Amino acid sequence: MISYAGLEKILKEKGIGKTELSTKVGLSTRTVAKIAKGEKLSNRSINRIADYLKVSPQLLCRIESDNIILQMLRDEKYIQLSGGLYHELQVRMTYNSNHIEGSKLSKAQTRLIFETNTIDIGDGIPVDDILETVHHFRAIDYCIDIAEEELTEEIIKKLHYILKHDTKDSTLSWFAVGDYKKRANVVGGRETSKPSEVPKHMKALLEKYNAKNNVTIEDIIEFHAEFEYIHPFQDGNGRVSRLIALKECLKNNIVPFIIEDSKKSFYYRGLSEWRSEKGWLVDTCLDGQDTFVRLLDMLNIPHS
Numbered sequence: 001m002i003s004y005a006g007l008e009k010i011l012k013e014k015g016i017g018k019t020e021l022s023t024k025v026g027l028s029t030r031t032v033a034k035i036a037k038g039e040k041l042s043n044r045s046i047n048r049i050a051d052y053l054k055v056s057p058q059l060l061c062r063i064e065s066d067n068i069i070l071q072m073l074r075d076e077k078y079i080q081l082s083g084g085l086y087h088e089l090q091v092r093m094t095y096n097s098n099h100i101e102g103s104k105l106s107k108a109q110t111r112l113i114f115e116t117n118t119i120d121i122g123d124g125i126p127v128d129d130i131l132e133t134v135h136h137f138r139a140i141d142y143c144i145d146i147a148e149e150e151l152t153e154e155i156i157k158k159l160h161y162i163l164k165h166d167t168k169d170s171t172l173s174w175f176a177v178g179d180y181k182k183r184a185n186v187v188g189g190r191e192t193s194k195p196s197e198v199p200k201h202m203k204a205l206l207e208k209y210n211a212k213n214n215v216t217i218e219d220i221i222e223f224h225a226e227f228e229y230i231h232p233f234q235d236g237n238g239r240v241s242r243l244i245a246l247k248e249c250l251k252n253n254i255v256p257f258i259i260e261d262s263k264k265s266f267y268y269r270g271l272s273e274w275r276s277e278k279g280w281l282v283d284t285c286l287d288g289q290d291t292f293v294r295l296l297d298m299l300n301i302p303h304s
Contacts, residue, residue, distance in 0.1 A: 003179045007035065007049070007060040010053055010055060010059070010060070011053075014053070018032050018035060018052075018078065019032070019215040021049065021052075021117075024052060025048050025049055025052045026048070027045065027048075027049075028106070031045055031102065033254045037210075043057075046060055050187065055289065065147075065148070065252045066253065067250060068301070068302060068303070069085070069250065069253075069254075069255070069256075069296070069301070069303065070144070070147055070148075070250045071085075072085050072086070072301065073085060073086050073089065073144050073250070074144060074145075077141060077144055082115070084260070084299065085295070085296070085299055085301060086144075086271070087114070087115075088295055088299075089140065089295075090137050090140055091107070091110055091111045091114050092107075092258055092260050093136075093140065093242075093246070094110055094114070094133055094136040094140070095107045095110040095111075095261075096135060096208070096258055096259060096260050096261045097136065097238070097239050097242050097243075097259070098110070098129070098132060098133060098136060098239070099237075099261040100238060100261050100264050100267070101238055101239060103129045103132070103133070104125050104126065104129055104230050105125060105129050105130070105133055107256070109125075110133055113130065113133055113134060113137075114137060127168075128167045128168050128169075131166060131167050132163060132164075132239075134165060135163045135164070135165070135166075135167075136163060136239065137160055138162050139159055139163055140242050140243070140246070141240075142158065142159065142162060142292050143159075143243055143246050143250065144250070146247070147247050147250040147251050148250075148251050149251075150210055151206060151209065151210060151244065151247070151248060151251075152206070153202060153203070153206065155247075156202075156232075156240065156244065157178050157179060157180075159180065159240050159243050159244070160177065160178050160179075160236055160240050161177055161178030163239055163240065164177045164178070164235070164236050165177055169234070169235060174234075175234050176233075176234060176236075180195065180198045180199065180202070180233065181195050181198065181231075181232060181233055181234040182195055182234070183195065183234060183235065185231060187228070187231055188268065188272050190229075192229065192230060192231035193230040193231065195228070196296050198230060198232045201230045201232075202210075202230060202232055205223065205226055205227065205230065209223050215251075215252045215254075216252075216254070217249070217254050217257075217285070217286070217289065218282060220245050220248045220249060220252075220254070221245075221249070221281060221282055221285045222278075223245075224242070224245050224281075224285075225242070225270075225271060225274040225278075225281055226240050226274075227240075227241045228241055228246070228271050229274070229275075230276075242259065243284075245257065253304075255289050255292055255293060255296070255303055255304075256289070256292050257285045257286070257287050257288030257289040257291070257292055258291050258292055259285070260288065260291060263284060263287065263288070266284045266287075269282050269283070270282075270283070270284045270285075281283045
């Protein structure tokens, strides 16, 4: 369903009624009735209204999501609300996800960057830690924006590009920012997919996942683990896969999970032992979901 709340607000501010709008813009009574019913207008009609009111078309309407959490994130992101769910998701997920990968930024420093776009630098903070923190904020924005789209290789590569562009890694000719790895790598002594195998393995993983009719949190955790076994990028795999999990939880109306840095040892054990014992990783991710639920409860946001 389309909500024309933006249009209603602008018309009220300008003192223009729907009948007057239809006359000035040349809309039919049928189109005006669509606005009243919340039915979708053609892009041409929206653009004509926007041109007449001298506003962006995006301000006039939006797609309403049935997912309360996703809609709230989009609303708060749009107005940059301080102290709400969007704000806390950005700070908490970015801090924990980057810290798991070795970032030296504290939670307070991460919060300061998000809230003020400044930093109390402290001692020995690598520039890339700061860049990748800002990039992670933008990657979460991207996940919120495209949450309801089917997961594709293009989306996954775009997340990697958002995270790693302009970092020291991007200056290396062999480090493929926004593309699959060119050099073989290992994780915790475990072999991962060879560069030549990555496209085939990623295609198979996505086809299997996207073929599911009713995605559960267990399905998302399985994708997360198998993605890590492939390890398609030279670096940044963990952060990309956790962002994918966020996107897919929002798409499927599932409460997301945030893996806390303090649970890193349990998380790594769950990933390394996934193919022999799935329960460890599932339990850790469900614990991360409980972390998110506590945030929802703190903000008095309903959840199933």
